[in-house]
Amino acid sequence: MTQHRIYNFNAGPAALPLPVLEEIQASFLDFQGTGMSITEISHRSKPFDAVINDAVGRTQRLLKLGDDHQVLFIQGGASMQFCMIPMNFLGEGDAADYVNTGAWSTKAIKEARIQGKTVNVVASSEDKDFSYIPGNIPFTKDAAFAHITSNNTIKGTQWAEFPDIQTPLVSDMSSDIMSRPFDASRFGLIYAGAQKNIGPAGVCMAIIRKDFLDRTPAGLPAMLKYTTFADKNSMFNTPPCFAIYTLQLVLKWLEETVGGLDKMAAVNQEKADALYGFIDNSDFYRGTAEKESRSRMNVTFRLPSEDLEKRFIETALGEGFGGLKGHRSVGGCRASIYNATGIDAVNALVAFMAEFEKKNA
């Protein structure tokens, strides 16, 4: 079945690996000989147990997790995590450090404060429109955790290295999880809405260090406690089966086809270098993030005028490049180049950008 496909630079939901989509399509009426679609099988069945356990196992291997971390799947996206994190991890008298690097960090801080929790905003890049990642941050000594947003989709910034502190880190990695290797042992919680790098919308991966599970207070509603998910392998109630299944296939692709996170990171670096390199050599396009804080996932850039940006986005779409519009809150242009967007797509985009510049400069 040959079908029309575009180069997809969406910020999320975003491109998925074509072999994953093809496998879902081929088996959609009959999942592994069950005579049912993956959307029709029971979550209390051996075939689905195999799916979720495989997703957990691949996550453990890809991120080199030790036994002290547990992999959970929760609904509600990162936004639900903004709420659950302070609810579970900040008891009476506790305070947490948050670094504010953009809209998502700001929301995370808001959701903690609305619960009456004590938040120290120990650094912020709001002074320069969130165009950089702060350095030399005065983290508090006794904070319950330090919260960061590892990659900022809207402004196109990313932590090159994570803070080297004793306080356990908590990070929203929605937009760069599985894009590069890192030392997970320092994180009390890593969470990631799947719809950028690891799957479709509708499931959030949460990787929790087991000592953080002990912090959950008694008396919380079941669906708001991490322990509920940890105790039941994320199946206290019916999980989002299709989203978990798709995520499992994406991780399989990452492990078996790409070859793991070192290789994925190299490809992602190559893609980012190609795009930023072209932008830096152009007087027509201009990157918006400070160079040392640039994201390898979301390349944000401007053209000489908003009119040209509008024409650029429209012309690109007509030529098969989708998703290049900047976030509605900031305008401009953005190319999201997550794991599933190949170097071929980036090279084609660069060629298009050069052509557009030639015609419109």
Next chain:
Amino acid sequence: MTQHRIYNFNAGPAALPLPVLEEIQASFLDFQGTGMSITEISHRSKPFDAVINDAVGRTQRLLKLGDDHQVLFIQGGASMQFCMIPMNFLGEGDAADYVNTGAWSTKAIKEARIQGKTVNVVASSEDKDFSYIPGNIPFTKDAAFAHITSNNTIKGTQWAEFPDIQTPLVSDMSSDIMSRPFDASRFGLIYAGAQKNIGPAGVCMAIIRKDFLDRTPAGLPAMLKYTTFADKNSMFNTPPCFAIYTLQLVLKWLEETVGGLDKMAAVNQEKADALYGFIDNSDFYRGTAEKESRSRMNVTFRLPSEDLEKRFIETALGEGFGGLKGHRSVGGCRASIYNATGIDAVNALVAFMAEFEKKNA
């Protein structure tokens, strides 16, 4: 593409209409000419707006909703609603009536009480193992709402008619929504995990009467407030796009192919009559729910011994009838005959049951 398909009697996730699955499959790599999968398009795009708005419009028409109700899509299943309902609708000094008709009602009550809310359990059928729906219920006069579970998947009971009281009703309709027409105007909130009658796991439909939105207190986390979903057409954050899309196609099938809820209810009655009629004429099979409380969605029955039940379930599976095992908490057998399970499947099951009886009685 011809693929192996079984008769699916799963309790949830459950059978979906075959034309819906085929449409998803056919367009899975290229949704409506976008050159992207439905799992890859932005939720902030015209094609997805059309999907969610169509799902809302069809819900309004199928249930004949007035302007005073709003249709929302929330993650976390009915279990999250168990938590959100008391959080949003029970203020200081308020109390709610709950009718306890089984495991799901029991969980709903627990989630209200854990928040310190006042719950009056005004009736319970626990005295007879939840095998019936209570009558002549002494509802409280000034309750904030009266909560019922319209259909009980585990014990196979269903409210034939809803309580005729002034208090606004709140109902978990996860397992019978869209199976029959009813007067929605008396409900402050109707909620339904999609994975039984209207879609895949991963999205919960919530139909809220607008005066109930006014009850939401200030100071709740964003993802736990109904107003957050109402204010943003369920897209405050990234919604579970694929689940909503599938749900939209199921509602389209219900409206355009089946012909609406009157016709669906007639088919469902025919299916239930065929199965219960056969069971009642047999000395081998025995229904477990009281006759006047029987569910038209979940037909629970026993065989003369647990050994025979085990053999029945295994033999059935071998002959292409899946999902006939009773809930793990109660054992026995159960045939879930939701909207998407056709009369052909029920007739085939009855023929199989007759044959099995002949061989094993």
